[in-house]
Structures are given as structure tokens and as C-alpha cells.
Amino acid sequence: MSNLKGWKEIPIGGVIDKPATSRLYKTGEWRVSRPVIDREVCINCMQCWLYCPDMSIEGSIEGKRMKLGEFKMEYCKGCGVCAAVCPVNAIVMKPESEFIDE
Amino acid sequence: MPNIRDLVDYVENNDWAFTQGHRLCPGCNAPMVANWATLAAKSLGYEPVVGVATGCLEVSTTIFPYTSWNVPYIHNAFENVAATISGAEAAYRSLKNRKKIDNDKIKFIAIGGDGGTYDIGLQSLSGAIERGHDFVYILYDNEGYMNTGNQRSGSTPPGADSTTEPIGKASSGKLQLKKSIVDIVAGHEGVYAATAVTSEPWDFMRKMQQALEFRGPAFIAVLAPCVRFWRIPDDSGVEVTKLAVETKYWPLWEYNMGVYKVTKKPKTFKPVKEYITKLGRYNKLMKRPDANEILEELQNYVNAKWDRLLALEELTKDKPLRTKI
């Protein structure tokens, strides 16, 4: 707690002068299970990208098509919403204990 | 209306408007609402300015020195997000009139939980709507004061368990009905108001666009489960809101200056019992001897509400009460 700022050092009104600073806080540490995707089954519909409550799935447009990118484990809390909304069941949730070596 | 491609394209070439690192629970539906609302606005070319009332969303997204907002953002208090955003909107209008700012893409969005909307923030919301401010108010409705640990609110439905109206031998949980907040807002007449759910993102996006384009106050109530206190698995919020629509528990409709429109009409409905028994917060209710009675009452209630909505749609077709604010 010693590195907390005193009231005189905090800006008036608690103003935060930079946007999106919460990215410095890695919510992935909360995770107890993680999504594993089968790219062969995935149809790049982006449903999981849209639904992820932690914006931790990447996406891109390649030519005319949408492409699902990486699942960012630094932020993924392992809620399983991506697997639940996947229309083709391409995502399964696996216990974090299986990835202990990473 | 933005489509999925537009959104992916927007984020790839710009950034999320609502970002990673917020501390809402795994599986919470509130961040979906915050993300979709701001992303829809951004991808339509608007520059949203957001205010959030005290509650889970505010508390978990703005822990000093961290913020998950990638857009101008203001927090004031629990009871006055609508007043705060109407002040910001009025200041913007004044600056524009005095030619100190020449950007007409700025839009004002207030977001509040159900405690901050149905209860403590209701007069500030009513005032802001009555004054005709040009803003969009988004309610993420998790049917209780969840940030402080599941106290009942004016939105908690009858029979739900909460710490202030627990279910036990003496009581069947909350006894009162849930307020019909969209009807309350619609009662201001010069307003666009709608319901939405997390299981229908495109219905929400369309309503969001309509709300942004509406020149005056607009309101969208989004049913957004709290997985903790609804006692449901982390991954099931979306499935649950889908059931809410399929059982008439939360019909999808909109109101535009007096004209009602039902925006989703399922061909068949499931019994409301299917919805209730899916949620762990009714478990203790289901064990009480009067469970069936309460369920029947609720079924009659949702049936009557649905019929009433269809009748209102028929009655008000092409008959707006006002044509301008």
C-alpha cells in the first residue's frame, strides 16, 4: 500500500488525463479456464468477438472476408461466453491447470 | 445500422471505445452494453461523450489511475447522471451557438444501472427528458443493487431473492412488481424509448442508431444479467436473456413520440416458468408451497402485458402525439 498516492498528489476531482489506462491491469490473471478454438471448425462469423465482455478477441478484415484473430490471454477472464455463443461449437473451455507450463 | 463487418473494420483501423482491463466479473453482461453502445456510435461516425452513474459499471471501469473509457467520460454521483449529461449537452449547444466549436458529431450518452435509473436517479432522468436535452440514456438492467451486494431495487421482479427481501418461511422474496420503466419514460411523450437484450445485439444496434439520430431525449433499457446474483453460470447471461424474450418476460418494443412498435414477435412462446427456473435466484421460491400460485400470477401478468403491447401498437399506428420536441 505504500506506493499509493496521497490526496495532495491526486489531481482535483480524480481526473484521469489519459484514456484506456486500464489496459495496464491484466485481468487474465483471474482466469481459471481458457477458451481453446478449433480453427478448422471456426467460420469467422465474429460472434465471439462481438460478445467477449473483455474485448480480448482480435479481429480483422482480409480482402472481403472477416477473420477471427488471437484470443488475448492477458485480458481473458475465462467466462466462457465466447464458447456459449459460438454457432458451430468451435470453442471449448479447458481448465487452466492444463496450461500450467506456459 | 452498423453490421458486424463495419464494427470489425472500425476496431481494426481505430480502437475499441471501451477497453480491456475493466474489473467487472467474468461473464457480466454490462460491459457488452457499454461496448456495443459506444462502438455503434463510433462506427456511425459520432463522437460519444459518456457519463455513467455510480454502480458496478462505473466502479469497475474507473479505478484511479485506470480507466477503461477510450472516449471523454464523466462520473458524478449515483443519482444524477442524467442531470450531469444534460449539463454537458447544454454547454456543448452553447459553445456551438457561439461558434466556439464546430463539430456536430458529438453525442451525449448516459449509462446507469437499475438502482440509478428506476429509483435514485429517476427525478434527474425525468427532468432531463422533460427539458428535451439531446442525449441517449442507456439502462443496463440487472434487476438489483448489485455493486453493493444484491439489495432489491424498483426493478427487482417479484419472487426474486435479495438481501433486503430474502426468501424464507415467512416471505416469498420481493412482493412488489417490477416498475415498467419504459412506460414511465414513454409517459414523457416527446421521447424515443425502447427495450433491448444482450441476446439481440442487432436489435440493440438498430435502436441505438435510432436513439442517436433522434433529436431529443432517447432511452434504451437493456436486460443485462448479473451472473453472480442471478445465480447463473458465468457463460449463460446471453442464453438467459434470449429466454426472457421467448417467454414474454422482457418483450422487445419501442416507443417513438406516442407510437408503439413491437420489434420482435416470436411465433410461439415458452412458459415463463422456463425462464424463472433457469435462474438460481428463484431456487428458494420454487421450494415454497405457494410457488405455483406465484408462477401463475406471473404468467398471467406477462400475457396481459404482451396483449396490451400488441393493442397499443395497433391503436397508435401512424398516430404520433408530437412531431417535434
Ligand SMILES: Cc1ncc(C[n+]2csc(CCOP(=O)(O)OP(=O)(O)O)c2C)c(N)n1
Ligand atoms: C447516494 C448514494 N447512495 C448509495 C451509494 C452506494 N452504492 C454504490 S453502487 C450502489 C448500487 C448500484 O446499483 P445499480 O444502479 O442497480 O447498479 P449495479 O451496481 O447493479 O450495476 C450503491 C447503493 C452511493 N454510491 N451513493
